[in-house]
Amino acid sequence: MDRRVIEERIFKVLMVASTLAIVxxxxxxxxxxxxxxxxxxxxxxxxxxxxxxxxLGKEGGILNAIIGSLYLAGGATFVSIMxxxxxxxxxxxxxxxxxxxxxxxxxxxxxxxxxxxxxYGAFGFTIMLFxxxxxxxxxxxxxxxLLILPIMSRAMDEVIRMIPRELxxxxxxxxxxxxxxxxxxxxxxxxxxxxTAVLIGFxxxxxxxxxxxxxxxxxxxxxxxxxxxxxxxxxxxxxxxxTPFPExxxxxxxxxxxxxxxxxxxxIVSRILTKRFTKHIVR
Amino acid sequence: xxxSRLLKDRLAGRLxxxxxxxxxxxxxxxxxxxxxxxxxxxxxxxxxxxxxxxxWHPSRGEFGFFPFIMGSLWVTGVAVAIAIPxxxxxxxxxxxxxxxxxxxxIKPLIDLLAGxxxxxxxxxxxxxxxxxxxxxxxxxxxxxxxxYSVLAGGIVLAIMVFPIIIHVCVEVFRSVPYGMREAxxxxxxTKWQTTKHVVVRKAMPGVIxxxxxxxxxxxxxxxxVLMVAGxxxxxxxxxxxxxxxxxxxxxxxxxEMMSVPLYDSALLLAxxxxxxxxxxxxxxxxxxxxxxxxxxE
Amino acid sequence: xxxxxxxxxxxxxxxxGKEQAxxxxxxxxxxxxxxxxxxxxxxxxxxxxxxxxxxIDSIEGIRVSGKVLVDGENIFDxxxxxxxxxxxxxxxxxxxxxxxxxxxxxxxxxxxxxxxRNKKQLEAIVEHYLKxxxxxxxxxxxxxxxxxxxxxxxxxxxxxxxxxxxxxxxxLADEPTSALDxxxxxxxxETFLRLKKEYTTIIVTHILRQAKRxxxxxxxxxxxxxxxxxxxxxxxxxxxxxxxxxxIKGVIS
Numbered sequence: 051m052d053r054r055v056i057e058e059r060i061f062k063v064l065m066v067a068s069t070l071a072i073v074x075x076x077x078x079x080x081x082x083x084x085x086x087x088x089x090x091x092x093x094x095x096x097x098x099x100x101x102x103x104x105x106l107g108k109e110g111g112i113l114n115a116i117i118g119s120l121y122l123a124g125g126a127t128f129v130s131i132m133x134x135x136x137x138x139x140x141x142x143x144x145x146x147x148x149x150x151x152x153x154x155x156x157x158x159x160x161x162x163x164x165x166x167x168x169x170y171g172a173f174g175f176t177i178m179l180f181x182x183x184x185x186x187x188x189x190x191x192x193x194x195x196l197l198i199l200p201i202m203s204r205a206m207d208e209v210i211r212m213i214p215r216e217l218x219x220x221x222x223x224x225x226x227x228x229x230x231x232x233x234x235x236x237x238x239x240x241x242x243x244x245x246t247a248v249l250i251g252f253x254x255x256x257x258x259x260x261x262x263x264x265x266x267x268x269x270x271x272x273x274x275x276x277x278x279x280x281x282x283x284x285x286x287x288x289x290x291x292x293t294p295f296p297e298x299x300x301x302x303x304x305x306x307x308x309x310x311x312x313x314x315x316x317x318i319v320s321r322i323l324t325k326r327f328t329k330h331i332v333r
Numbered sequence: 334x335x336x337s338r339l340l341k342d343r344l345a346g347r348l349x350x351x352x353x354x355x356x357x358x359x360x361x362x363x364x365x366x367x368x369x370x371x372x373x374x375x376x377x378x379x380x381x382x383x384x385x386x387x388x389w390h391p392s393r394g395e396f397g398f399f400p401f402i403m404g405s406l407w408v409t410g411v412a413v414a415i416a417i418p419x420x421x422x423x424x425x426x427x428x429x430x431x432x433x434x435x436x437x438x439i440k441p442l443i444d445l446l447a448g449x450x451x452x453x454x455x456x457x458x459x460x461x462x463x464x465x466x467x468x469x470x471x472x473x474x475x476x477x478x479x480x481y482s483v484l485a486g487g488i489v490l491a492i493m494v495f496p497i498i499i500h501v502c503v504e505v506f507r508s509v510p511y512g513m514r515e516a517x518x519x520x521x522x523t524k525w526q527t528t529k530h531v532v533v534r535k536a537m538p539g540v541i542x543x544x545x546x547x548x549x550x551x552x553x554x555x556x557x558v559l560m561v562a563g564x565x566x567x568x569x570x571x572x573x574x575x576x577x578x579x580x581x582x583x584x585x586x587x588x589e590m591m592s593v594p595l596y597d598s599a600l601l602l603a604x605x606x607x608x609x610x611x612x613x614x615x616x617x618x619x620x621x622x623x624x625x626x627x628x629x630e
Numbered sequence: 631x632x633x634x635x636x637x638x639x640x641x642x643x644x645x646x647g648k649e650q651a652x653x654x655x656x657x658x659x660x661x662x663x664x665x666x667x668x669x670x671x672x673x674x675x676x677x678x679x680x681x682x683x684x685x686i687d688s689i690e691g692i693r694v695s696g697k698v699l700v701d702g703e704n705i706f707d708x709x710x711x712x713x714x715x716x717x718x719x720x721x722x723x724x725x726x727x728x729x730x731x732x733x734x735x736x737x738x739x740x741x742x743x744x745x746x747r748n749k750k751q752l753e754a755i756v757e758h759y760l761k762x763x764x765x766x767x768x769x770x771x772x773x774x775x776x777x778x779x780x781x782x783x784x785x786x787x788x789x790x791x792x793x794x795x796x797x798x799x800x801x802l803a804d805e806p807t808s809a810l811d812x813x814x815x816x817x818x819x820e821t822f823l824r825l826k827k828e829y830t831t832i833i834v835t836h837i838l839r840q841a842k843r844x845x846x847x848x849x850x851x852x853x854x855x856x857x858x859x860x861x862x863x864x865x866x867x868x869x870x871x872x873x874x875x876x877x878i879k880g881v882i883s
Contacts, residue, residue: 086456
């Protein structure tokens with residue numbers, strides 16, 4: 051009898067310890083980013099591009115990467131919305147429940163969700179070779195758009211699926227077409243959820259390095275054309291971390307800090323949106 | 334006016350259908366695209382030769398993937414070995430023992446871990462884990478290590494896959510009907526006995542699927558391992574030695590790729606292999622999870 | 631009706647947060663009889679049943695006041711070992727919940743967790759209780775196949791055998807035949823009648839005809855309150871309370 055209780059107590063301790071270990075690893079990671087990043091932050095860091103080359107130049111900041119990342123992730127998010135939203139609306143409004151196509155596409159996207167980002171980079175690269183495109187902002191946008199497509203569409207699908215059939219039927223019985231129902235009723239009802247999905251996609255896209263390493267290249271300058279290489283924060287970290295020059299490393303830490311702040315902000319905003327959304331659903 | 338609305342509806346419907354079909358086909362397009370680019374090297378070397386040769390000298394035209402495949406397996410193996418016990422314990426705690434208050438705080442924190450980019454894990458690994466191994470762990474075993482090792486990669490990867498394994502495990506535990514727990518408790522079993530013999534047992538297929546998903550994520554992970562695993566093209570013989578996982582190989586050599594003949598083809602073949610392996614694991618895990626979901630209904 | 635009291639409920643009140651599910655219930659449950667608890671759905675029958683084996687403990691926000699004495703011992707005493715109390719009771723739920731293991735392991739589960747390791751004794755126990763519930767002949771050739779493959783009626787009989795294998799004194803049954811076809815329902819009822827001699831059986835049901843077939847003693851609950859209780863003939867032929875009369879006539883449901 052005692053044995054059972056002892057066993058339970060041991061495991062309870064182990065369980066709590068394990069949970070604490072996992073949570074503290076999160077805290078530790080954020081702590082390192084802050085401890086290294088905050089001292090590296092100053093006005094010139096965020097307003098100037100690296101002077102003398104990003105790898106060797108000791109002066110200047112990471113404006114190239116900040117703007118580059120915003121353009122690239124922004125562009126990729128835009129492209130991804132243009133594909134995700136119509137598709138998810140199609141799956142939920144136009145096609146019938148349980149249709150083979152819907153099941154197939156959903157499964158296909160679910161599987162795509164797990165594909166490593168380096169593969170997206172490699173595939174983006176093959177597309178670029180096919181069109182004769184060189185490492186550029188556009189190449190990066192294509193690769194990242196594909197990367198975040200499954201993530202964004204799954205998040206959108208989950209919110210739009212929750213909309214009760216009766217709401218759609220009410221719209222149809224008023225004489226609206228499927229298109230009108232999709233955009234006037236569904237999107238309006240699910241707007242916070244859709245925005246959350248967009249944010250999630252953006253957050254994922256801005257932080258990814260492996261998909262852009264092949265496709266976007268890197269440069270010292272702020273992007274001025276779709277067809278020239280663009281700098282990104284993740285690659286700014288990667289390239290500038292391993293340098294012997296401490297000033298260059300500072301740029302890496304600053305990039306890490308800014309990237310983490312952006313991602314945390316996106317995470318928190320999307321969580322708030324989700325909470326507000328689930329409060330007011332028509333059920 | 335009526336007909337123009339209907340026309341819009343139909344046209345839009347067609348356009349949306351095209352986008353939908355396109356999305357469903359992306360996976361296949363990727364596999365085909367990568368395969369096309371891999372053909373040059375497959376034309377002169379057989380797949381078996383490439384997979385099992387340890388000789389990696391691109392400038393001499395030698396492309397043996399074996400050290401990289403082994404490197405991936407070692408690092409992934411360590412990661413999963415660390416992750417499974419921790420994730421199981423945490424998932425059981427969150428699902429069976431923790432109060433709602435605790436759950437509401439801890440789950441978002443774990444999800445936050447999932448959002449941290451790979452490079453940041455890499456930075457952390459370089460600043461914290463690598464010196465830890467070099468200065469503390471290796472000497473403990475009487476060995477020397479630069480710190481850039483399988484173990485470093487494994488530890489960092491383990492933390493990266495915690496969120497997905499825990500998330501899926503908690504979902505699967507929650508799917509076990511409450512009545513089953515009540516039945517066990519009514520017989521006089523303790524909560525732990527119930528958890529062990531009933532909940533985890535019933536959820537086992539889902540737990541395995543969760544681990545497979547984590548494994549597949551770890552296998553494909555690139556930047557963090559690239560920064561901490563050492564990148565030496567040799568099959569590792571201990572966890573303290575460096576390794577060169579397959580994704581790291583692909584990412585590291587994008588620069589030289591175009592200047593050496595067949596190099597690009599080899600790296601794209603590596604990408605395709607990576608894609609197929611990951612797809613295989615993902616499909617199986619998803620099918621298992623769908624079956625688990627269906628058995629609830 | 632003269633009887634020995636097995637369970638004595640004294641001023642039992644159960645609160646789910648602010649809602650009061652059971653209002654000051656006091657009743658003596660007679661020993662080795664079939665007691666049927668009747669009443670419209672949602673009136674606290676299941677809560678009462680589950681407070682007997684303290685299954686309600688795991689519900690968050692639950693508050694209990696009052697006493698429940700089993701063999702003279704208050705089961706809600708803080709010092710009491712819950713698992714020992716639960717061993718005295720066997721619970722049969724509305725939906726059968728076979729454990730995720732073989733038929734054999736299901737029945738052996740109870741004895742095993744209480745320390746029984748001897749293989750021969752376990753085999754004897756499994757056979758005995760499967761025979762007791764009339765399941766033995768149907769499953770003796772596939773004892774080691776998963777319990778989930780049995781039909782619903784067989785699963786319910788398995789759950790009963792499983793519950794009996796820990797040698798309880800009291801059987802608690804919550805709508806035990808609602809999910810079953812008439813033939814399986816009859817078999818379960820027959821088993822209850824047979825077991826009456828050795829176990830105090832408390833059955834919750836909303837099927838009045840079933841209550842009439844099985845009950846020695848009847849308890850009528852309405853909205854968490856104990857309206858009336860007494861020997862079966864009295865309650866069915868000549869109930870004292872108006873509400874009881876109406877329920878039995880089938881007006882309230």
